[in-house]
Amino acid sequence: MLYFNVVLEVNALSLVAPLSNFRSTRQASCLGEATARTAVVKVARLSRRAGVIRISGLVYHETRAVLRVFMANPIRDAVTYTEHAHRKTVTGVDVLFAFKPQGRILYGFEL
Template identity: 35%
Template structure:
């Protein structure tokens, strides 16, 4: 920080008096660029164990060794389709933030409704149509 004398004290503002040398981090040394994680195929983050747990929940007892890569491919395609539908919805609404209801709507649009999220008034709104057939 520069020495303050009468001339530059008049020019100094509160924020300029307490401003740090931004971007250098802690300590007295020069800033070192951050190390970036090596990017790899993120689909491999879906581990063999997580696929096994999902299969067990679905009632599967034995899993072939060749099925894991196939399941990863299917998951990647499904996530890509879901994100495409969410992007279309966000473009239409002129928003940049994805909300839970956007995901629920995109999945419902794809024919896979997800329960427990959002309001239950979908049936209430369509109850009259379902009962009366109008």
């Protein structure tokens, strides 16, 4: 659960902007829009790698929701392995061990 707490703290800190600087205020207000744009680009890149040529605009929101559900358990397991080892950094081995119980073995990484 350490991962989710850190993300929430970072997001809360990035939304705070000084009132005297217009650029900082503008950047803080566009934070959600920028995140949505980058998510669209990342989903399109993943789709292109899978062989998809054209993507409907309605697919992006659904894809983000499916990826969030799919990655929730491995992320939680990887963070659990990290906390059990008394570390603050999630390693590749933690991720490999997190995917193994789900039957999704990742090849190309050394243990």
